[in-house]
Structures are given as C-alpha cells and as structure tokens.
Amino acid sequence: MSAPSISVALCTHNGARYVGEQVASILRQTVPVSQIVLSDDASTDDTVAIVEAAVAGSGVELVVLRNEPALGVVANFEQATAACTGDLIALSDQDDVWHDDKLERILAAFGPGVLLVHSDATLVDGDLVPLPSTLLGSLEATPAERRELADGRSFDTFLRRNLVTGATAALRRELLETARPFPPSWVHDEWLAIVAAAVSRTHLVDERLVDYRQHGGNQIGAVKPTLRYKVGKLLEPRDRRNDGLVERADVLVGRIAAVAPGRLPAARAKLAHERFRQGLPRVRVLRLLPVLGAVLAGRYGRYSRGLQDALRDVVQPAG
Numbered sequence: 001m002s003a004p005s006i007s008v009a010l011c012t013h014n015g016a017r018y019v020g021e022q023v024a025s026i027l028r029q030t031v032p033v034s035q036i037v038l039s040d041d042a043s044t045d046d047t048v049a050i051v052e053a054a055v056a057g058s059g060v061e062l063v064v065l066r067n068e069p070a071l072g073v074v075a076n077f078e079q080a081t082a083a084c085t086g087d088l089i090a091l092s093d094q095d096d097v098w099h100d101d102k103l104e105r106i107l108a109a110f111g112p113g114v115l116l117v118h119s120d121a122t123l124v125d126g127d128l129v130p131l132p133s134t135l136l137g138s139l140e141a142t143p144a145e146r147r148e149l150a151d152g153r154s155f156d157t158f159l160r161r162n163l164v165t166g167a168t169a170a171l172r173r174e175l176l177e178t179a180r181p182f183p184p185s186w187v188h189d190e191w192l193a194i195v196a197a198a199v200s201r202t203h204l205v206d207e208r209l210v211d212y213r214q215h216g217g218n219q220i221g222a223v224k225p226t227l228r229y230k231v232g233k234l235l236e237p238r239d240r241r242n243d244g245l246v247e248r249a250d251v252l253v254g255r256i257a258a259v260a261p262g263r264l265p266a267a268r269a270k271l272a273h274e275r276f277r278q279g280l281p282r283v284r285v286l287r288l289l290p291v292l293g294a295v296l297a298g299r300y301g302r303y304s305r306g307l308q309d310a311l312r313d314v315v316q317p318a319g
Contacts, residue, residue, distance in 0.1 A: 004110075005034045006103060006170075007086030011076045013041040015094030016050055018126075018213065023054040025098040031107055033090070035061040039080035041070035047094070077166065077188040081176055089173055091166040091189065095213045096121075097128065102209040106170045109203045114152075115196035118169040119205040126215035135212050139163055149204035155197035155263060159270050159303055162190035164202070168210050171196065178259040183251045185244065194252065198260040198267075234312055239319030242278040249274045273303040282318040 008026055012019055026033060038051050048064060055062045063083055071079060081089050088110070090103060102119070109117045121135035136146070141163050148157045157163060166189030179195040182188055196202045249271040256267040276294065280287045291310050294300055300310045 003031070004087035004107070005085070006031065006088045006090060006107075007035040007037060007084035007173075008033050008090045008092050009077060009080035009084055010036055010038050010051070010092040010094065011041065011073070011080050012038065012043060012047045012051070012094040013070065013076075014043045014045050015047045016043075016045040018095035018215075019047055020050050020054055021097055022092065022094055023051055025096075025100070026092065027054070027058050027060065028100050029098065029103045030101050031103040033060055033086075033103070035063065035084065035086055037063045037065065037080050037083045039065040039067065039071075039076050039083070041067050041072070041076050074182050074184060074186070074188045074191075078180060078182045081171075081173075082180065084173065087173060088170050089176075090170040093167045095215065096167050097124075097211040097213070099209050099211070103170070105205055105207065105209055109205050110170075110172070111203070113200045114172075114203045115175045115200050116164070116169060116171040116193055116202040117205060118149075118164045118193070118202070119207055119209040121165065121168050121210040121212035122208045124211045124213050126213060128211055128213065131214065134208055135165055135168070135210075136163065136206075146204065146206055149202070150206055152201040152203065154202045154204075155194070155266070156302075158190070158194040158197050159266060161305055162187075162193060163204075164189050164193035165212070166192075167212055169193070175199070178255075183248075183255075185248045185251055195255065195259065198256055198263045234315045236316060237319035238313070238316035242274070245274045246271070246278050269299075270303045273299050277304075277309075277313055280313055284314060284317075287314050 026036065036055060038048065040048050052062065065079060065083060067076065077091065106117045106119065123131040123133055123135060123138060125131060145157050145163060148154055149163060169189060171192055175192060175196050178199050179192050182191050193202055253267045253271050256263050280290060291313050295307070295310050300306050
C-alpha cells in the first residue's frame with residue numbers, strides 16, 4: 001500500500017517572528033508533507049510572505065487563505081483543516097519547531113481504528129531554551145492518564161479533561177466528517193480529540209516530538225502551574241466557569257447522539273455531573289455535604305479532576 005499523503009493545517013496571526021522556523025522544520029521532516037494550508041487571521045506583518053518564500057521551490061503545495069476580519073483560533077483551524085486534501089492532517093501553530101522525525105513517529109502510530117495521534121512536547125522559551133517541564137508535565141498528566149491515552153481508552157480521560165494539544169496532533173481527514181462544525185464553546189484540539197475517542201480511538205506517542213515555544217504572546221500556551229496559580233484559581237468566582245462547563249457538556253451530548261450513540265450514557269452522565277456542580281448552593285458551607293456525596297459516589301473521579309475539582313467547588317466564591 002502507498003504511504004498516506006500528509007497535509008499541514010498552519011494557522012497564523014502576526015507570526016512573522018517565528019513562523020519561518022516552524023515552516024523550515026515542517027519541510028525537514030523525514031516523512032515529507034505534500035501540502036501546507038496556511039490560514040492567516042488578518043495578519044498585519046509579513047507572516048504570509050515569509051511562509052510563501054519558505055515554501056517556494058520545495059515541491060510542497062501551498063494553499064493560502066486570508067481572513068479579514070479574523071475568524072479566531074477555533075474557526076481558523078476549522079477552515080484550515082477543511083481545505084486540506086491529505087489523508088492525514090497535522091495541526092501546526094506558527095511559533096513552534098517540530099523535531100525532524102515528528103511525522104514519522106506520528107505516522108507509525110496510526111494503527112487500525114486510530115483517528116487522532118498526539119505526543120508530548122518540550123516546553124522552550126522564545127530562544128528555544130528548554131524550560132523545566134514538558135507539555136504533559138505542565139498539564140500534570142498522571143501515569144494512569146498516560147496509560148489510558150496510550151492504550152486507546154482516552155474517552156474516559158477526555159470526559160474528565162483534555163490532554164491533547166493541537167501543536168502535537170495529527171488526524172485522519174475522515175474525522176472531520178463527524179467533528180465538523182466545531183462548536184465555539186470548545187477549543188479545536190480538545191473537540192477533535194473527544195470526538196475521535198468517542199467514534200473510535202486516539203493514541204498518545206509518549207515522547208517529546210515538538211519544541212513548544214512559550215514566549216508570552218501565545219494565543220494558547222502552557223505553563224507548569226505554581227502553588228500561587230492554583231490558589232488563585234480557587235479564589236476565582238465560579239458561576240461563569242460552571243455555566244461554560246454545562247454548555248460544553250450539552251454540546252457534547254448532542255454530537256455524541258448523532259455520531260456515537262453507544263457513548264451517550266457516559267456523555268449524559270457527564271452533563272448531569274456538570275449541572276450538579278452548576279446548581280451547588282451559593283453559600284460555601286452548604287456545598288460540603290452534596291460535594292462529599294458526589295465524591296463518595298465516584299462522580300468527581302469519573303467526570304472531573306477528582307478531589308482537586310471537589311475542593312474547587314467547595315471553596316470558590318459565587319460570581
């Protein structure tokens with residue numbers, strides 16, 4: 001059988017400072033790409049010209065989409081992936097650097113039924129100097145979660161929280177048939193991941209295949225949470241966040257009903273759990289018993305981040 005063709009969905013917005021390095025790393029891959037779809041969100045710098053110059057003469061097809069006004073991150077990636085023609089679509093930010101064998105390692109992990117593959121990454125600063133944590137380390141992914149992601153049991157993980165970062169991910173183009181349209185209440189990578197896991201399988205390559213640059217201007221970034229950061233989260237008003245969690249779970253139930261009805265009981269249970277959290281009393285002390293009951297029933301372990309979210313639901317002030 002011939003090797004699958006690979007498209008890259010590259011989304012940009014004023015990325016002139018780093019995008020040349022990113023494109024160069026894409027073109028250095030040991031498994032070559034056939035197409036780059038550049039979807040640019042109203043850049044006012046030389047982003048598009050830099051990409052065009054970098055790809056010129058490489059033999060790789062370049063498709064340029066210019067958005068004016070900007071679509072935003074989620075809609076921009078939906079547009080870019082929809083324009084890709086490859087069998088596999090690799091998602092790309094504008095400011096990272098791929099290891100030369102990234103696509104080779106990702107491609108090898110697309111076994112039967114696997115719709116999306118993702119990896120870990122090295123966190124680096126603007127000059128590509130490694131930071132103390134890896135990407136999955138900054139997300140505090142546990143050994144049990146890593147095993148679930150590697151063993152094809154990721155739907156259970158994604159009901160609790162997302163651990164897929166688009167900059168490390170690639171998907172079969174057929175996944176778009178069930179994942180589109182992307183709902184605005186979800187980020188594109190987490191939506192693609194949970195739909196893929198619901199319909200079939202995802203897979204984690206537990207290796208660092210990307211230098212994931214953190215430079216202070218990232219539209220979506222990653223940092224290892226400090227104690228001060230965690231305490232700050234506990235003191236944030238809860239209402240808006242919980243309303244958003246209910247909206248996301250409701251959207252998920254609707255899509256699961258259409259594309260993966262066998263997963264519907266779990267998705268509905270997730271929605272019921274988020275509605276429970278949303279409806280907790282505004283007075284903190286009155287939340288103690290219902291939260292404890294939900295912890296003992298295992299719902300925080302199945303549908304949230306366990307005791308961490310239980311504590312948050314007791315401590316956070318109402319909005």
